[in-house]
Amino acid sequence: YAEGEEETVLRAVQTVVDDQIARPILIGRPSVIESRIKRMNLRLRPGIDFELTNPDDDPRFNDYWQMYHQLMARKGVSPPAAKAIVRSRSTVIAALMVKRGEADAMLCGLVGKYNAKLKHVVEVLGLDPTVKSLSAMSAVITPKGPFFFCDTHVQEDPTAEQIAESAPQAAYRLRLFGITPKVALISHSNFGSVDTPSARKMARALEIMLEKNPRLEAEGEMHVDSALSPEIRAKIFPDSRLEGPANLLVLPNLDAANTAYNLTRVMTDGIGIGPVLMGMGKPAHVLTPGATVRRVVNMTAIAAVEAQIRAARGA
Numbered sequence: 667y668a669e670g671e672e673e674t675v676l677r678a679v680q681t682v683v684d685d686q687i688a689r690p691i692l693i694g695r696p697s698v699i700e701s702r703i704k705r706m707n708l709r710l711r712p713g714i715d716f717e718l719t720n721p722d723d724d725p726r727f728n729d730y731w732q733m734y735h736q737l738m739a740r741k742g743v744s745p746p747a748a749k750a751i752v753r754s755r756s757t758v759i760a761a762l763m764v765k766r767g768e769a770d771a772m773l774c775g776l777v778g779k780y781n782a783k784l785k786h787v788v789e790v791l792g793l794d795p796t797v798k799s800l801s802a803m804s805a806v807i808t809p810k811g812p813f814f815f816c817d818t819h820v821q822e823d824p825t826a827e828q829i830a831e832s833a834p835q836a837a838y839r840l841r842l843f844g845i846t847p848k849v850a851l852i853s854h855s856n857f858g859s860v861d862t863p864s865a866r867k868m869a870r871a872l873e874i875m876l877e878k879n880p881r882l883e884a885e886g887e888m889h890v891d892s893a894l895s896p897e898i899r900a901k902i903f904p905d906s907r908l909e910g911p912a913n914l915l916v917l918p919n920l921d922a923a924n925t926a927y928n929l930t931r932v933m934t935d936g937i938g939i940g941p942v943l944m945g946m947g948k949p950a951h952v953l954t955p956g957a958t959v960r961r962v963v964n965m966t967a968i969a970a971v972e973a974q975i976r977a978a979r980g981a
Contacts, residue, residue: 850893850912851886
């Protein structure tokens with residue numbers, strides 16, 4: 667929660683409470699939140715329907731800033747700076763709550779810059795020890811079905827190794843949704859038709875990916891029409907490992923992935939989901955200022971399931 671995003675967040679919280687998806691925790695000034703609830707004629711009751719953390723008056727404040735200072739002391743953050751950051755940035759407080767076990771997952775990002783929010787989340791929660799880098803997956807629910815895009819928000823120009831790491835993570839999440847992942851590595855090259863660094867990167871990413879995940883249904887590098895049309899693909903590359911249309915499109919860089927996702931969402935009037943942050947040490951997702959109430963609710967459900975899976979594994 668941050669001032670400026672009250673309507674979207676509070677309407678999402680009302681749905682989360684009504685549908686019993688999770689137990690929400692809001693970070694903000696009680697007077698502001700309660701006045702917005704009254705103005706919007708919502709049924710939410712602080713302390714009953716949701717928990718409320720007041721950054722201006724919380725008994726855990728000293729514990730919070732001291733923990734943050736311990737994490738950031740060797741990165742130039744002094745004790746006074748740690749106090750000021752924790753006092754003024756709800757994203758940092760939320761991350762500290764997750765790290766301390768006071769919350770199971772966190773969402774942020776409806777106000778502010780994505781990279782700035784992500785930086786704070788990573789500073790506090792760190793990466794999953796099994797991965798080397800972060801990535802993000804976004805989805806669009808269209809009349810033709812769901813399509814997933816990777817990496818839409820984090821890695822500006824990922825290496826072949828980074829792509830080979832992020833794509834299987836995305837495929838794993840498709841399986842959690844009950845969807846069989848069909849992975850296409852997208853390029854301006856069609857199965858070796860163009861010899862450029864970008865095309866070679868995607869081809870190499872496929873090699874690395876299949877070495878580690880030989881059962882993954884993945885193919886590339888290829889044009890988008892080849893990925894989505896089995897008929898086109900059969901004419902060009904009849905021995906493809908991919909059967910049917912691809913549903914997970916792995917793009918060569920951030921520009922391509924973000925553009926493909928937003929173009930699909932807007933042109934199909936589809937429902938956007940994400941970005942789903944992959945590789946974090948704890949369940950945490952950074953949304954974007956364009957997130958709707960529905961998207962916040964959907965991401966709350968995803969974060970809750972992720973927290974349950976991690977808890978079952980003892981992670």
